[in-house]
Amino acid sequence: MGDVIMGGGESGVFTTKFDALLGWARKFSLFQYPFVTACCGMEFMAAAGPKYDIARFGAEAPRFSPRQSDLLWVVGTVSQRQAPALRRIYEQMLEPKWVMSFGTCASCGGFYDNYATLPGIDKAIPVDVYIPGCPPRPEAVLDGLMLLMDKIGRCDRTPAVLKNTALPEGVPDKLEQLYQIRMKGKAPVTNEE
Template identity: 80%
Template structure:
């Protein structure tokens, strides 16, 4: 993460104007207002709910607003196993989305079929539609989801459409100093 280089040119002058490239400005606006279409089919949905809910709060990234019409969405979150029977539905939803559009494969099943190596499961949504970011994990932790989201934001800013994969973090935290201590309002450690 964070390997992507960005160049946004901002030049000031005495009159207080700033100029930038239109593309860079548009990309900057897009990366912080990603309307999502959640295509949630399986147990990964629980972890998706955690990522969206206040504790982890996907709204910090400007990506919280769900649009249940694909025509109003920017990011298609494919969360869970895609069965052969659902494949035409998924492709139709992707085709209905307006450009520019991005796809995130949430979890191992959406990325590659996971352990459902059988007659009923599509072995990864990239067999059906293009994919921008793969988030491995069964299910991925919300931290991995945000790594994926930030990777997508970097890609949007730099105009990079090649697929990216979220790298695993060191998990669980091994040193005590890596742990977060939660405190109640009384100041008592929980």
């Protein structure tokens, strides 16, 4: 971060750098408001638990009032009937505020193409990061959170969709090696009785 804070110096650049400094400060201090409506909530609980340790990103403290929070997690299917409530919650949050769309249903309605379901929360409120998955794994959630922090640091408010990433090269082989070490001396696992 040193170059961001120290660099520049030409006229007109300072404002940008100051925003970058603000963004850098903000991105490690996210107070989340979980708007949990459906089965994605289970995966959200897993991601928010100690095993995945969301506290590493400074985003572990849930506030159960939108007026005390700046990151809205929309977790699960939102029905047409809930949409006014969701918009009202968003409007109660103080600037600067960000929205994470957790899972396919919140992002685009998922497979609910019917009379009851809002086809994506972006019909009601602006969204910063979409995390695809049904539900997304905690790793994907943390990836989405890191993408959001990256965006906050860059002062970028355009919507972003989390990329579906493959395992890095060599990791599958390493996993296979670990599996072989662990299973050494044990009977092989088969599907037969």
